[in-house]
Amino acid sequence: MKYIEEFQDPELARKLLEDIHATVTRPWALMEVCGGQTHSIIRHGIDQLLPEEVELIHGPGCPVCVTPLELIDKALEIASRPGVIFCSFGDMLRVPGTGRDLFRVRAEGGDVRVVYSPLDALALARENPDREVVFFGIGFETTAPPNAMAVHLAAREGLRNFSLLVSHVRVPPAIEAIMNAPHCRVRAFLAAGHVCSVMGTEEYPELAERHRVPIVVTGFEPLDILEGVRRAVRQLEAGRATVENAYQRAVVPQGNPAARAMLDEVFTTTDRGWRGIGVIPDSGWRLAPRFEEFDAEHRFSVEGITTQEPAACRSGEVLQGLLKPHECEAFGTDCTPRTPLGATMVSSEGACAAYYLYRRLGGTTTAPLEASTVD
Numbered sequence: 001m002k003y004i005e006e007f008q009d010p011e012l013a014r015k016l017l018e019d020i021h022a023t024v025t026r027p028w029a030l031m032e033v034c035g036g037q038t039h040s041i042i043r044h045g046i047d048q049l050l051p052e053e054v055e056l057i058h059g060p061g062c063p064v065c066v067t068p069l070e071l072i073d074k075a076l077e078i079a080s081r082p083g084v085i086f087c088s089f090g091d092m093l094r095v096p097g098t099g100r101d102l103f104r105v106r107a108e109g110g111d112v113r114v115v116y117s118p119l120d121a122l123a124l125a126r127e128n129p130d131r132e133v134v135f136f137g138i139g140f141e142t143t144a145p146p147n148a149m150a151v152h153l154a155a156r157e158g159l160r161n162f163s164l165l166v167s168h169v170r171v172p173p174a175i176e177a178i179m180n181a182p183h184c185r186v187r188a189f190l191a192a193g194h195v196c197s198v199m200g201t202e203e204y205p206e207l208a209e210r211h212r213v214p215i216v217v218t219g220f221e222p223l224d225i226l227e228g229v230r231r232a233v234r235q236l237e238a239g240r241a242t243v244e245n246a247y248q249r250a251v252v253p254q255g256n257p258a259a260r261a262m263l264d265e266v267f268t269t270t271d272r273g274w275r276g277i278g279v280i281p282d283s284g285w286r287l288a289p290r291f292e293e294f295d296a297e298h299r300f301s302v303e304g305i306t307t308q309e310p311a312a313c314r315s316g317e318v319l320q321g322l323l324k325p326h327e328c329e330a331f332g333t334d335c336t337p338r339t340p341l342g343a344t345m346v347s348s349e350g351a352c353a354a355y356y357l358y359r360r361l362g363g364t365t366t367a368p369l370e371a372s373t374v375d
Contacts, residue, residue, distance in 0.1 A: 007221030013049075016226040020233055021051050028236050029055045029185045030229060031178070031321055033171055034192035035062035035349025036220045042354040044222045046229075054233060057186060057321035060174055060274060063139040064091045064347035065319060067167045068273040069309055072097040074302040075136055075165055079105045079112050081300065085128060087121040088136040090114045094337075094346040098307050118150035118164075125154065125162035134296045138167040142194045144285060145259035148266035151287065151294050163296040166286055169272050171195050172203040173283035178320070179211040186321065188214040188232035190225065193247035200255030204243045212241045219247040266291055275343065276309070276316020315342030318351050325355035332356060 032038060038058045041047050047056045060066050076097045079086035086102070093102040093114065106112040111131075115121050121135035137147040147164060154162040171192065178184060191204065196217045204215045214235035218228030227246050235241065245251055263285070272284025287295045297303055309316065312330055317323035325331055325344070335341040337353060344350035 007223040009223065012223055013226055016230055017049055020230050023237055024051050024053045024233050025237060027053045028187050028233060029057055030188045030190060030232050031057040031059040031186045032190040033059040033061040033174065037190060037225060038351050039349060039354045040220050040222060040225060042358045046222060046225055054229065058351040059321050060277060060319040061192060062344065062347050062349040064095060065343040065350050066169060066274045067138050068275045069097065069307040070305050071167050073305050073307050074297060076100060076105055077302050077305065078134055078165065078296060078300045079110045083131055085111045085113060085124055085131050085133045087113050087115045087124065087133065091347045092136055095343045096340055118147050122150050122153060122162060125159045129161060131161060133162050135164050137164045140169055140171055140195050141199045144168045145198060145262050148262045151266050151291050152262065154294060155291060163294050163299050165296040168285040169274065170283050172207060173280050175207055177280045179213060188236055190218040190228045191215050193217055193219045193250055196251045198256050198259050201243055201245060201253050208241050208243050214241050215243045217245045217247050217251055276319045310341055313341035315344040318344050325352040326359060
């Protein structure tokens, strides 16, 4: 409870907000690239407490949301095959593919199981040597190391009935793509603390310098986010653009050496498609050649599947920060968590889900920081 209580303190929040209000003199747009931060911002009403000059733009920080539609359809195809046990985290079961989702596949007789770790899927492969066990490996740098470990162990143990459907993406190339976009309004980034706890901060200084954009590594509690905003605004007002670590209790510059070594062994970087955004060069991982036999796309020959996003879904604009969820015509009507048009309404880290959960009934939020409002 230590960090939960300390980093939701209303009085400390008031002081941070007063500092931000006193510092800002002109409009600035800041982007968080983390779905957990987005939910914390909306749940606690942080964006509503900030001065009107400071706008928080929600970036492509939800791993479920950026998993491309064609990969969802590949998952549906594999999960429908006889003799397959298809494993995934719970969020993925509701993500709509073309015409159905993994829940529908399970209802139609497919063996689709929710697991809590790739090692759970590995255990299923040991227990079911006559079945093909596939784990849907999605996410940013945070979830990639345990998935790499699962493949490493499968190779070491000779578990040839285990494979990984890989959809891992990397944050720094996404920041590069956002800054190079023609209509980019972002002037600073709040970098995801959990990603940096794995990878460190070594990739960010070059980005900050080249694009003249402050990057502040930030945690997930209200005070973490407010401190990240405060530091970013101070840099912007002073005309500086550097990397700051506001999450030192979890992040060191070199990251986690053991996790990084596992990633280097099992994966290699590749161009990767992002749902609603398109292909970003070198923004993802795929299995290295020595582990290619554990690649579910190759094993089940589903490389050729192509798809088209539904016209009514504007989640791509949401993921790029071009549209706030409530500005979409389908939000809360044709698109709800029960009848989602896109992944941003389904995932527990999706921006549309956050707005639906905390804002749909009137635009206000019940939050621990309500007492922190600055007059």
